[in-house]
Amino acid sequence: MNSTVLVVDAANVVGSVPDGWWRDRRGAAERLRDRLVPYADEGVAGRAGPLDVVLVVEGAARGVESVPGVRVVSASGSGDDLIVELVAGEERPCLVVTADRELRRRVGELGAECMGPRAVRPV
Numbered sequence: 001m002n003s004t005v006l007v008v009d010a011a012n013v014v015g016s017v018p019d020g021w022w023r024d025r026r027g028a029a030e031r032l033r034d035r036l037v038p039y040a041d042e043g044v045a046g047r048a049g050p051l052d053v054v055l056v057v058e059g060a061a062r063g064v065e066s067v068p069g070v071r072v073v074s075a076s077g078s079g080d081d082l083i084v085e086l087v088a089g090e091e092r093p094c095l096v097v098t099a100d101r102e103l104r105r106r107v108g109e110l111g112a113e114c115m116g117p118r119a120v121r122p123v
Contacts, residue, residue, distance in 0.1 A: 005090050006044065006051040007112075008036060008120060009098035011058055011079055016099060016117035029061035033070050036120060040069035044119050047095060056083050080106070087112045 014021045014028045021028035036053050043049035053070045057063075058079035066072045075082040080103045087094045087107045094112040097120050098104060104114045 003050045003052050004047060004093045004095055005086075006036075006039060006047075006053045007083055007086055007094055007096045007107075008032070008053065008055045009079060009083060009096065009100060009103065010055050010061060012098045012100050012103075013117040013121050014061075016121060025060035026064060029055070029057050029064045029072075032121070033064060033067060033072060037067065037069040039120060044095070044115065051095075052092070054086065056086070058082075083107065084110070 010029045010032055014032055033055050036055060040051055040053045041049045043051055055070055055072045056075060056079050057072060058075040062074040064072045073082065080100065083096060083103060084106050087096065087110045094107070096107045096112050096114050097117060098114065099116050108114060
């Protein structure tokens with residue numbers, strides 16, 4: 001499959017809406033994962049599907065399981081560092097969803113495009 005890889009910074013996207021996520025970080029990551037499933041086929045604004053959706057989790061959200069359409073990768077340390085590693089090792093085009101300026105700069109230097117959290121989590 002030669003589709004674009006959509007890499008989602010779970011901590012940043014979950015944290016973009018103050019809906020009580022801090023009380024259940026793992027549950028919040030699971031809800032985000034489930035909301036991402038349609039994007040695998042349908043794509044996101046400005047990018048048609050299919051997309052290879054990768055959700056990067058860290059901290060208390062580690063261990064969230066993958067589901068059909070969304071591969072979940074748990075960072076043993078920094079989620080941002082893992083996202084950079086994933087983008088650096090990918091031959092296909094990458095689209096990273098985060099509002100983190102430093103992460104956007106790091107993956108941008110590797111040729112990735114970036115979108116803000118609202119791309120996958122409308123407010």
